[in-house]
Amino acid sequence: MQNLSLVEKIHEKYVLLEVMGSINTYTYKEFEAKIDKHIKNNNLVLDLSRVKNISSSGLGILMAAFDEVEESGHTIYFLNPSDIVKLAIDSTGFPEAFNIIQSVNEMQ
Numbered sequence: 001m002q003n004l005s006l007v008e009k010i011h012e013k014y015v016l017l018e019v020m021g022s023i024n025t026y027t028y029k030e031f032e033a034k035i036d037k038h039i040k041n042n043n044l045v046l047d048l049s050r051v052k053n054i055s056s057s058g059l060g061i062l063m064a065a066f067d068e069v070e071e072s073g074h075t076i077y078f079l080n081p082s083d084i085v086k087l088a089i090d091s092t093g094f095p096e097a098f099n100i101i102q103s104v105n106e107m108q
Helices: 028-038 056-071 083-090
Strands: 004-010 015-023 044-054 076-079
Touching: 004 028, 015 028, 015 056, 028 044, 028 056, 044 056, 044 083, 056 076, 056 083
Parallel strands: 015 044, 044 076
Antiparallel strands: 004 015
């Protein structure tokens, strides 16, 4: 089984969730629960720079989170996605729809 580490940092205008390890069938529920905890009340920044693997389950959570946060009037940002995450996002066929940033200073 592969590990996932999630560190949340609360800021005035957003919540930063540092995601490290693998998002897969063993770990996606923990990832989903952490996102669900913040998504309706905050802008959410997911630091995906240290994600080593993402399964279709993990990608599905990212896509669902993107839809949910927009309904709540907030925004979700993907900060520095790793190459494997970029590849997964590209596989959706519409990577330009996601808010990909290199720094929290790029948030609107």
